[in-house]
Amino acid sequence: MDTVKDKVRTFIVDNFLFGDKSYPLADTASLIENDIIDSTAVLELVAFIEDDFGIAMVDSDVVPANLDSIERLSSFISARAKALAA
């Protein structure tokens, strides 16, 4: 089974790199600083987290600390999913 990190990476590569797997995207690299995502991409990320993981996000969740790298996205999703399951 795919881990959360795999799913996040697949989503980002498919949607923002248009499937370009050759791009060297480190787990900790900032998606904004590396011009991977723009404003509308963040809205797509939010929809992805809500739809695929059933996590309801409030405005204050949509911040770089939660969403601005594969690592941060995975940690945020995992923590929320755990809280949901508890």
Next chain:
Amino acid sequence: MRIEHFLAAKAAAHPAKTALITKDKRLRYEELDDLSSRLAAALFANGVRRNDRVLIFMDNCWEAAVSILAVLKAGATFSPINSSTKADKLAYIIGDCDAAAILTQAKLMPVAAEACGSSGKTGIFVASTIGADNQCPAGATSLADCLTFEARETDHRGIDIDLAMLIYTSGSTGRPKGVMMTHRNCDAAADSITTYLCNSPDDVILNVLPLAFDYGLYQLLMAVRLGATLVLEKSFAFPQAIFERIREEGVTGLPLVPTMAAMILQMRDLTPGFLPSLRYISNTAAALPQAHIERLRFLFPGVRLYSMYGLTECKRCTYLPPEELDRRPGSVGIAIPNTEAFVVDDHGQLVPPGVAGELVIRGPHVMQGYWRNEAATERTLRPGPNPWEKVLYTGDLFSTDEDGFLYFVGRKDDIIKTRGEKVAPKEVEAVLHAHPGIAEAVVVGVPDPVLGHAIGALVIRSDPTLSEKDVMRHCARHLEDFMVPKVIEFRSELPKTDTGKVSRRLAAEMMEAAQ
């Protein structure tokens, strides 16, 4: 007056005042003045002379602001280039303006180096920031080293009718055109805009728009001219983070494009008055929908909301005084101070209220023409009411109400406005046609609630295995981010007119119906 003289004057009067704030740097006026003088000296030492063109290929970092002012201090002309520009287009611009130098960032150096190579031009001075590895990229001089030059004035003898900047804008032919703006043009535009926005040196303006986009660039020029403070951010992707900056820095002015407004309005937990320091919000690039205006006014009570309209060729054309917003919500207002705006028919005659015609602009902010493109200049700058002048034909259709307030009707050409940026369909089509798996393609704007219009493409593939993602990836490698199609539909044929030409209008109707 030349733009850089404003900086020197403000630095002398208020040396300790904060001029610029970015994520990793705060610069006082004396520091901004000093750093830009140092870089100007380095540019001069490396061969940059009066009226030479210098490309600034950077995102919204403090080095970009210093670079812009340094180029002017060296007596040269800067051309700001969007950081998502790809090598082919950059090479075209290098060749078109015969660039003497490029100032860039380490992360963009591979693109800059490839473009320099394929432009065929040699002897370009390239300076770059250092990379994550603390190294200056090969082929570039370290920008940090440039900033160690002694800050002394370059005796370039430039005057204010010299070119300050060359801004490349999408042309309907698919090739970008360099809009020539003198210092006097910039000064006139900045003076007019800061007058109606009632700006003062106490203003703190937050800019997330690219400095390569004239709306973003002018936030810097106007802040320096006023002696105000500019907070420079790279992106509006995380509105909450920007709101936090607004609170921390006591921001008073927030320039928006409709996409940013749409993002604010998608947020769920905002309460009216949540950003109490804001004095005004401005919007340009495209009109805000009525519902968005109402919601913004609800969320920002007491904040003056300016609807504006402009084009790079004169920076700004019109603004709607905020007190008129209730009465004429769909209007982009009247000519900005010390300029004129009127609507004419195909023979250049004024049309009565309610009749659509082309908007014509007259004033000291009108460009000098397109760089080395006389044919395009003649089409756009035409004889005006007086024998000694030229006026600007905007290519935009407008009408007026009985009181002379202007309403946008549509474009005369095919240009698409997406996310506030202009995109020539031909430029995207040229990239699509270059793909070996694509037989034919037509590009149109598809209405989108956030982007205004999204770029859509109808494609006939010659390679049946080609996927939508393949097409998008190909486009992303050759076009700026905002030009990459968001919607792709494969067809067996493209809609044609009776004469057999591909019809963009029919294609747009087909794509809109399919969405």
